[in-house]
Amino acid sequence: MAGVYGLLPLGLKVYRKIENIVREGMNSIDGQEIMMNVLQPRELWDETGRFSEISEIMYQFKDKNGKDIGLAPTHEEQVTDIIRHHIKSYKDLPTSLYQIQVKFRNEPRAKSGLLRGREFMMKDMYSFHVDEKDFENHYKKVGEKYLDIFSKIGLKTKYVAADGGIFSKYSHEFQVICPTGEDTIYYCDKCDFAENKEIAKVKNDDKCPKCDGKIIEAKSIEVGNIFPLKNKFSSAMGAKYVDNNGSEKDLIMGCYGIGLTRALAAIVEVYFDQENNMMIWPESVAPFDVEIISLEKNKEAEELYEKIKDKIEILYDDRDISAGEKFAEADLIGAPKRVIVSEKSLKSGGAELIDLKSGESQIVEIEEIASVL
RNA sequence: CGGGGAGUGGCGCAGUUGGUAGCGCGCGUCGUUUGGGACGAUGAGGCCGCAGGUUCGAGUCCUGUCUCCCCGACCA
Numbered sequence: 080m081a082g083v084y085g086l087l088p089l090g091l092k093v094y095r096k097i098e099n100i101v102r103e104g105m106n107s108i109d110g111q112e113i114m115m116n117v118l119q120p121r122e123l124w125d126e127t128g129r130f131s132e133i134s135e136i137m138y139q140f141k142d143k144n145g146k147d148i149g150l151a152p153t154h155e156e157q158v159t160d161i162i163r164h165h166i167k168s169y170k171d172l173p174t175s176l177y178q179i180q181v182k183f184r185n186e187p188r189a190k191s192g193l194l195r196g197r198e199f200m201m202k203d204m205y206s207f208h209v210d211e212k213d214f215e216n217h218y219k220k221v222g223e224k225y226l227d228i229f230s231k232i233g234l235k236t237k238y239v240a241a242d243g244g245i246f247s248k249y250s251h252e253f254q255v256i257c258p259t260g261e262d263t264i265y266y267c268d269k270c271d272f273a274e275n276k277e278i279a280k281v282k283n284d285d286k287c288p289k290c291d292g293k294i295i296e297a298k299s300i301e302v303g304n305i306f307p308l309k310n311k312f313s314s315a316m317g318a319k320y321v322d323n324n325g326s327e328k329d330l331i332m333g334c335y336g337i338g339l340t341r342a343l344a345a346i347v348e349v350y351f352d353q354e355n356n357m358m359i360w361p362e363s364v365a366p367f368d369v370e371i372i373s374l375e376k377n378k379e380a381e382e383l384y385e386k387i388k389d390k391i392e393i394l395y396d397d398r399d400i401s402a403g404e405k406f407a408e409a410d411l412i413g414a415p416k417r418v419i420v421s422e423k424s425l426k427s428g429g430a431e432l433i434d435l436k437s438g439e440s441q442i443v444e445i446e447e448i449a450s451v452l
Numbered sequence: 453c454g455g456g457g458a459g460u461g462g463c464g465c466a467g468u469u470g471g472u473a474g475c476g477c478g479c480g481u482c483g484u485u486u487g488g489g490a491c492g493a494u495g496a497g498g499c500c501g502c503a504g505g506u507u508c509g510a511g512u513c514c515u516g517u518c519u520c521c522c523c524g525a526c527c528a
Contacts, residue, residue, distance in 0.1 A: 081520065133528050152528070187453075187526045195527090261527095374486055403488035410488090423487065431487090 082189025082197035084340075089412060092366040094200070094343055097232050098179055100363065101202050101337055104228040108220055110177040110204050115157045117181060121147035123156045127315045136184050150183035155312050155334060158205045162330065163318035169209050172320060172330075173217060177204030179339065191259060193344035194300065200339040208331040209322065211309075218305060221335050225253055225303050228337070233346055233361025234302060239264050241275040243306065253303035253337075255345050260300035267292040300345045301338075308332040350413075358413030359435045367394040369452060370414040374402050374421035379445050383420065383430065387449045418448060 086094055102112065121139075124130035130139070130149065138150040151157065158176055166172065182201045189197050204221070208214040222238060229236040236253040243250045252275060254264050265281050266273035269292025274281065281288065283296035310329035313319065319327045351358050360366065368391045373380035376397060384395040394414060396405050402421075409417060419431040429444040432451065443451050 129528080135526085136528055184528080188524085190522085372487095400486080401488085401490055402486045403490075404486095405489090406487075407489045419487075421487065 080197075082186060082195070084193055084196055084198075086340075089366045090343070093346075093360065093364050094340065096364040097339055097342055097346075098200075098202075100231050101228055101339065102179065104224050104231075105175075105177050105202065105204060108175070108224050110175045112178065113161075113176050114178050114180060115151070115154050115161075117151050117183070119149045119151050119157065121149065123160060124149060127156055127312060129156065136186070138183050138185050152182055152184040153334075154178070154203055155205065155308065155332075156316070159312045159316045159318050159332070162205075162207055163313075163316060166207060166318070166320055166330065169320055169322050173206060173208045173213055175204055175206040175217070177202060177335075191261070191344075193340045194259070194348075195261070196340065199341065202337040202339055204335040205308075206333045206335070207313075207318075208333075209320065209328070211331055214307065214331045214333055218307065218333055221305055221333075222251060225305070225335075225337070229253060229255075229302065229342075232342060232364050234342065234349065236302060237264060237266050237273045237299070238271065239266070239273040239275050239299075240278065241304070242277045250304055250306045252301045254299035254301055255349065256297045256299050257345065257348050258298050259348050260298045262299045262301050263296060264299050265294050265296055268295055269293075300341070300348065302342045302345050303335075303337040305335045306333065308334055355410070356407075357410040357435075359415060360413045362415050365392075365415050366412065367392045367414040369416045369418055370394045370396060370409050370412065371418045371420065372405050372409060373397045374405070374419065374423075377420055377422070377425070379425060379430070380420035383418070383445055383448055387452065390449070391452060416452065418452075420445075 105112070121130050130137070130147070133152065137152050140148055142148050161176070162174075166174065179200065179202045181198060182203075183198050186195060186197050189195055193199070206214070206217050206221075208217065226236060226238060234255050236255055239252045239254045241250050241252045252262075254260070254262060254273070254275075256264075263276040264273055265276065265279045265283070265285075267287035267290065270287060270290040272287050272289045272292075281294045283294060285294040286292075287294055310331060313330040313332055318330045320330060322328050346361065346364065347358065350360060362368070371380055371384055371393055373396065376399075380395070380397065384393060387393065388395070394412065396409065398405065413435075415435055417433040417435060419433070421431075424431045424442060427442045429442050430448055431440055432443045432448065433440045
């Protein structure tokens with residue numbers, strides 16, 4: 080069906096790497112990983128009125144006993160339910176819970192493959208605080224960590240001010256500048272000023288309101304966003320804590336999302352070289368570190384593979400097909416380094432080692448390859 | 453939801469006025485090939501999206517329906 084995709088072996092390998100980088104990032108700012116359920120009872124969502132409010136986007140149906148069920152498009156209600164049973168005192172705060180899980184959203188129009196699907200993977204984190212001030216410190220910390228995570232997976236992102244939607248006055252998005260993106264942002268060519276078109280007061284070529292730079296308009300892909308939720312959910316659902324004066328107060332909340340499968344697609348959008356029909360993955364998420372291509376079968380390639388296969392991730396192509404086909408497919412798979420073992424390379428003294436990003440190529444003795452890599 | 457386009461071997465497509473369903477790639481077998489998607493020979497593979505209708509006869513005409521893609525609207 081439209082907007083629904085699975086991942087084959089190469090895609091899954093890349094996905095897992097993205098997932099792990101995100102997971103480490105969340106753990107490093109004291110996020111605790113949990114896993115919530117996808118099947119949701121109507122009653123929970125009626126507490127905030129959202130079962131009706133977002134029925135357009137939430138897949139909803141009746142089970143065989145006539146009970147209303149929904150597939151979670153997001154988890155504020157569920158996480159608030161969990162937290163109201165476990166947090167009682169200011170001494171339990173702050174705390175952040177996150178999960179990496181599938182989301183279902185009945186998008187009015189799925190498009191551009193993994194960039195906008197109806198079933199996709201997301202990391203969503205929710206934080207809980209005693210007051211706005213504590214929340215804001217955390218919000219800032221998560222924002223900085225997000226920039227760091229995106230940079231680790233090879234995406235340069237802009238930290239963009241955006242509309243707060245139904246939750247609040249503001250939010251922030253992490254946008255990758257890319258012509259295939261569906262968002263439009265305005266950013267300064269000198270400082271970190273950036274606004275989403277939905278709220279922007281500037282236009283292309285304006286002077287930056289923060290410095291003497293120039294405003295540039297660009298299409299972009301939103302790979303993450305962070306929202307203040309204030310007490311919207313805690314107040315509706317009775318998620319309170321007792322402060323140090325003994326009185327009950329609403330929890331102050333924030334939520335923080337990263338579209339994992341969308342990030343995977345964004346990396347391809349940015350790194351795929353259309354002209355040469357070639358992918359070069361960032362090393363941190365590449366499905367393989369190295370592809371070894373053996374032209375004519377030779378024992379040197381086989382021995383090299385056996386020697387290093389447990390130390391680095393290698394794709395070894397010893398298929399009985401033409402050289403051109405191996406090269407063309409290796410270009411599409413996009414391992415950042417390539418080792419070619421052939422009669423020609425052996426005559427020149429070893430194997431040819433190519434760094435795809437720089438295009439640099441060198442002949443390295445077979446015995447040396449392992450240490451060079 | 454509004455507008456546009458498309459459903460025919462695994463993939464990409466052609467199919468004229470209604471008359472034996474084709475091509476390229478891929479796949480099997482044999483042989484020759486190996487530094488940029490090789491070549492020859494020979495095979496296998498189709499309910500023409502689905503349901504009705506018109507006709508002696510429908511991939512083709514008519515009606516209905518489902519699905520996918522693109523552009524909008526939408527994006528909690």
